[in-house]
Amino acid sequence: MSDSSFGPIKKQTLLVEEITSRILSLIKERELSPGDRLPPERELAVMLNVSRASLREALRALFAMNILEMRQGDGTYVTSLEPQQLVQHLEFVFSLDDSTFIQLFEARKIVEVGIVALAAQRITDSQITLLEEKLQLAERSLHDPEAFLNADLELHKIIIEAARNPILDRFMSSISQLGLASRSRTVNIPGILIETIEDHKAIVEAIKQHDPDAASRAMLIHLNHVEDRLSNLSVSEQIQAPDSET
Template structure:
């Protein structure tokens, strides 16, 4: 993980220094790895992590590009402000999610149409039977984004989207280190969805609370052990 973190830091430094600008294409993997003194595996993991939080855009058959860094929904800005792997302040973002996510889920349960809920269920159905951690996290982001939009409050959806980036790394970290995390996430997503499908807003809110609190509690323990 340390080598991957080093690769992430070096790519971010190239972007923040202006060496790579929004819209620029990254050099070929072999060339960039040699230039940065990194293994291709470490570089590949770094690109994957930065793509998850939308700092990079990987285009199949074309290459990898730096995204626009304009603060749309505050997403890209916050992803650079917070180093959420090393900085304990990621817990603060999870605490805010703990407050807002259940509220958004309750609103979405009351406001989403049947067609909206069909689309939400389709997102869950797209996940493979045995997903990788990256596949799970990508699906998790889409699932919660759909609920946030479905709450019918653009300001709330924007705020939740901005909170998503600083917590992506924690979700990936949890999926790779906590036994049963992948299965638990799937079960909780299904419980949230079924409560929403049944129009039981209070139950949906409760499951959303349990879901976010689980990540928050795990991170608290993981950071304590690291310390």
Template sequence: MAVTDAAIDSIKDMIISGELAPGDRLPKEADLAERLGLSRNSLREAVRALALINVLDVRQGDGTYVTSLEPPLLLDALSFVVDFHRDDTVLQFFQVRRILEPAATAMAATQMKDDDIEALRKILDSLPAEPSVEQLVANDLEFHQRIAAGSGNAVLSSLIESLSGPTTRARVWRGLTQEGALGKTREQHVAIYEAIASHQPDIAMAWATVHVAGVEEWLRQAL
């Protein structure tokens, strides 16, 4: 194992064991390096690597701290990786969406409070009668992000949000080329909303599956 990898594992073990909790400041560099049996250069490299994935927060002139370790923060690094997708992998992102989003929608149907459901309704109502493709896609993204957040599971919500980027261009493409795309999107969004509002998780899951699978199937044929 490379020395830097060993240093990363040592810091990770301190966090996992509870010796370092979210918000804690790491010991001084010289003290920590001596304790772990590492060179200060190796320790610095480990700290840089952990800072890049939002595990550590390096504050100039103050010290190095463990971050909140909240899922949205840690999964932010996934969004960076996802941005490097190729066009020929976009179908795979839709396949993952088809697995995750129906589950999140079913959870939202049991978890969302009245105020959040009303906010979801306002997203639907905010779409103009004859929206541009860009307005339709933006509304679609906001609608699904609100549902994912309503699942009550921060990890699931963050994963779904990180998958939005690679599928946005396909959504725009569909809006421009598929006849009736606007009508289908509106109809399915309303059905999903009504299932959530009436707290029917099975129906909400079914409509979410139909919605995502429909875009996936269109893209499969288009490609």
């Protein structure tokens, strides 16, 4: 990265947004990489031809997005840019609005149904063994929601890894991170753990048979089951809410 990368910014009304956009562009264009240190604030303000106050405001926005981080006594750095880190600030938004859970399941249906088809074609024998172990662990954890949730997450993670597509892997990492809130809610719904076990058995069996179509159907059925349970839970909570206020 050269000093010219931080050329002067033309004065305009949305100065802070322009500073933010410039830094994001440098990251997208690989002129700034994860772990890179930005020039000191005074130098950076001169390079961009902006006030330090405007620069600080733009940096604060990038800190909030987990794109930049301040290391005490050392300066400002680009974060690791891992998907789990970048979506952290969205988790709170998801916790406020039930409609976002439905949108999340729409995304999962599009992505995971395709991923499981790839996994069925590319999975190794050792990964099949791991899937079966996680399935057995989940069955032993029916009375321990937290342990069941961990086994569920690991099972889906193995499927994603078996697809052997780094782009889909990173995409699903973001979706999975956002989905933790919905998983934490649904895991306590009566009867859902047993239903999930049966769904997972169908998914794993299709994968073992290296049948992508059957695996996709089984995954879609599973996601529909969970989505229906979550929708019913939301309706039930809305009905009960007025009573809780009296």
